[in-house]
Amino acid sequence: MIIEQLTDDESRVIILKAVADPMRLKIIRMLYNHRGEMNCGEIGEQLNIQKSTVSYHFRTLREAGLTTTRKSGQNKYVELRLETFEQYLPGFLNTL
Amino acid sequence: MIIEQLTDDESRVIILKAVADPMRLKIIRMLYNHRGEMNCGEIGEQLNIQKSTVSYHFRTLREAGLTTTRKSGQNKYVELRLETFEQYLPGFLNTL
DNA sequence: ATATTAGTTTCATGATAATCGAACAATTAA
């Protein structure tokens, strides 16, 4: 696996693109209101889209550093990484 | 001209997409550091891209409500709309 | 052992987005 060396602006663009989507905005809002980790499945249910699409959005958020993931059994739990939001988008979560 | 009725999330996505681009990030940073309006031309010079592309980015920022424009003679001056940043991306400009 | 459940990966597709070059419009200078 090749380690990509990203400039600060490149990271920033990846993060902003990750947030700039209606579905992912919904996911972020759910996670924020829930204040803690959530089951991927229960999030997906409320979005009314295919699970492959949900999985894609989770990956996008994770690769942007906006979430962390914990696997337990056959379930997977997602949680917001508040530090990343604080660093690149301070105050953003409060506007949701 | 049809007036579009946008939901808050739709506005939000338009704003986030507008910010999620390296060129526009450069433009925003320039405007912010300059603290005040700038000539479109002098911004364009530093970006090393065609003026049609620069014009496209300016339009994207303006339509997202992130800038205002003033025309004076054959020049055009752009300025950040700090209120919009404050409302949707509070603290963001300080991270640049 | 087999079936079920939760999630990922891959492939194809349609939709947006970024860029350039050329033509255009408006303003100012010669």
Add this chain to the structure above:
DNA sequence: TTAATTGTTCGATTATCATGAAACTAATAT
């Protein structure tokens, strides 16, 4: 009146993105 300057618009092209369907993996349940 004719240049030159500043910026916009249009058309074409390439690249990226969001989505669904199907096949797959891993873990649990029967």
